[in-house]
Amino acid sequence: MTFQVTVQPSGHQFSCEADETVLAAAIRAGVGLPYGCKNGACGSCKGKVVAGKVEHKAHQQRALTPEEEAAGLSLFCCATTNADLVIEAREVAGSSDYPIKKMPSRVTTIEKVAPDVVVLTLQLPASERLHYRAGQYIEILLRDNKRRSYSMAGASADGGPVSLHIRHLPGGLFTDQVFGTLKERDILRFEGPMGTFFLREDSDKPVVLLASGTGFAPLKAIVEHMISEKSPRPITLYWGGRRPQDLYMDALCRQWAADLPQFTYVPVVSEALPEDAWSGRTGFVHQAVIADLPDLSGHQVYACGAPVMVDSAHRDFVQLCQLPSDEFYADAFTTEADLAK
Known part of the structure; x- marks a missing residue:
């Protein structure tokens, strides 16, 4: 079934499937709800349910406490619904300006800049362009539908290389690969850009x-x-x-x-x-x-x-x-x- 979500105070509306999170539906519809990790850990997507009811998938209590949930707050990245909703959230202008897409990339350099940090540089195909807002991230696509998120460490690539700063977490599915077996010219696939962490340029504040x-x-x-x-x-x-x-x-x-x-x-x-x-x-x-x-x-x-x-x-x-x-x-x-x- 499909349900309708209305965002206050903007009045924006989008459809949400029964098995879809509110955030995923908003991203699909180009509605700029704030978000970061997309997995119930960071709390960036927290907002209020004004009308209707949501069910939460697994998440960290630090990101949404039982008291907050009882008060009507929700983590939209892990919230699903079986009815129409009215939610309250601070939308982020410009967050959907650049389309999210999947693309391959080739590892060009792996530079160790600290004992546990490398700068990984990825070259995009000649026919591809990745436009993004400085501060956004991509998700590296791994086996078994697993993903790992890394912020891009430079201004918009516009066809140039993408730079990631990766810290080694021993036992980590991807970081063990980066610090062990990954080599130059290997192919990695990713999806992006994602996230609403970027400069608000309508302000002149320090x-x-x-x-x-x-x-x-x-x-x-x-x-x-x-x-x-x-x-x-x-x-x-x-x-x-x-x-x-x-x-x-x-x-x-x-x-x-x-x-x-x-x-x-x-x-x-x-x-x-x-x-x-x-x-x-x-x-x-x-x-x-x-x-x-x-x-x-x-x-x-x-x-x-x-x-x-x-x-x-x-x-x-x-x-x-x-x-x-x-x-x-x-x-x-x-x-x-x-x-x-």
Whole structure:
């Protein structure tokens, strides 16, 4: 059966099949509901069910607590329905501007930039173009219908290579392959672009970029997009890692800071060893933001990395720094281990 979903306050409507999630139906219809992981782990697609009822597939309680569900909130990425719905969600303009498509790609380089991080470069077929918004991601298509999501680490490829930053998770279905058997000229298939984590260009507010680990990848794309567009908006990048080696493109960030008067770079290390000889900022990266910018009421924040960092930043920036909640944009990186929790 087919049901109708109405989105408030826009009034947009789309059809949803009985076995289809609300988010999947919205994407199919070109309706820009916010989303990130698509598997019930990050909470980006959370909205309210105003009328009707949904059933949730497996998801993390961190993303949708029982109390939130009882209050009528829903994770649309894992919500199905057997009746017409009215939902409330903040739609994202421009999220469906570029069509999602599947395509093959050829591995051109596998560059190890840290002990557990490689930059994987994929060349598209000569006849294909991948247009996307800086900050979006693709899904690598694996065996048995499994997928792994990675943000694109550069501005729109437009026929050029796609760059991904991949951290090794021992035992990971895809990362073991990348760090073990994958070689140049191998073929990988992917689908994209996906996600609603990208720069809101209808604002002139200063931008705070907050990354942990390879969460730097989509923020790098956003910075490069802003540079190419000659955006005058002030940008402050906070990048956190356990040790200095985790800030695997530190030199590039320092070069941006030297070349761009509107760009500030703050590296933060939480677990430096004596042999690292680290003399910079220490502690949790989001707490460095709080120390430097106690008033975020006039800023936009784009955060990407471990879910615990993203959740802590959202909570503390809103509660302690007066950041409007709807000016916090996030892409929480989730792993198989996260999904099992």
